[in-house]
Amino acid sequence: MMELFEIEGIYEFFKYLLVKLGIYHYLERILYLPEILIYLIMGLTLFGGIVIIALYLSYLERKFIGHIQVRLGPMRVGPHGFLQPIADFLKFLQKEEIIPEKSDKLFFIISPLLVFVPAFITLSLIPLGRNLFFTDFSISLLLVFSISSASVLGVILAGWSSNNKYSILGGMRTAAQLISYELPLVLAVITVVILSGSLNLQEIVKAQGGYFLSFIPKWYIFYLPVGPIGALILFISSLAEMGRTPFDLPEAESELVAGYNTEFCGVMWAFFMFSEYIHLIVGASLLTLLYLGGWQGPLLPSFIWFGVKVIVIILLIMWIRATIPRVRIDQLLSLSLKVLLPLGILNIFITGLVVLWF
């Protein structure tokens, strides 16, 4: 049992399973077959995990916000509505897909996938524990940003191809919001890169091990002049990147109906919902990995620490959603380029000076 905990990576875990089952030996006769087979199994695991996690995050959100607003949330299906997400999933599958007559049909069908697939891939780059990770590239931090920003294309395409006024306004807004908050987001990340000197997420987390004065953990949020500011910039701009309140202008339901996904229904809408929740998980886990020490923590296994931190941040984001009203679009854009961008550049300067001179 102990040797299971020392396997590095999910790839090695499945390889170990295949070897133990005695199949690996036969598969090895054909070149690349074992690799591709293990990749497929990992991909299926990831997909199943994403579907279940996204469905239950929606349950968590409904319950949590319900209790904040002194009501119960879903209660009917199963004990405390626990089977509600599964009922929702079955409902998605049997819904009819209405493709509007005036829409651009090819792009209309492709656009949910263009949003979903990049989000799906980004999640595979996040290390979930000391030895629990799908991939471990030396540039995984850069890859997360380059792949996740591809989903902007899908959003604009969804807005444009539905040929609906609400959709196109929502798509344009989303594009403006995503590109203007990309800048402070990247600046806050570069602060961490300077501090740790690495683009590998695992090494960034490993650099945060240990304690100041033997009780304050060496997470980057506690690097006093620059850490808290960087974490704040990262938190605000990833809220905007995820399209969460107070920056949920892409789907401002009181003015734009549902923004870029007004015309979508059934499974196609479900893909938008899934990718929204995946962005939520990725945003929360990036904040955890970069500033809150990732899976570092005493006593408990690493992946439990990671999960606890991510869930705390997700609950914080949901709490904000239940509390704070939405900002206006011009306020949103000027906050990013007039406040956060100069602050981020200043933060990088100070970080560089601190790292080199102290």
Added chain:
Amino acid sequence: MTEAGFGFIGVLVVLGFLFGFGGVALPIILNYLVKRKSEEEKYLTYECGENPIGDTKIPLSVQYYTYALIFVIFDVEFIFLFLWASVMRRLGTLALFEMFLFIAILLVGYLYAFKKGALSWLETR
């Protein structure tokens, strides 16, 4: 590093699109099996229950195109920042001040745009 390489990303792209097309195709197949009502109004563009007026493929005033221009300039800069940041400790103080200079040149342009009011919402009457 013996773990999954870039091949895994490729497999994920293929799997993602397969699941995606499968998921989208399933209701369409179901639609052929289960006869659903096909009315003309169902396939109209949604406009709060009214008949839609006009098209959306018209020239649209995008107020925030200057943000896009500034984004392009800074985004290219940040690629250099990533490379610089990951080796900064080894390069030392000189590289730090060179990067300060590089950003300062860009900041002049940023300040010019700020002064010109490119970052403010345009007044439309």
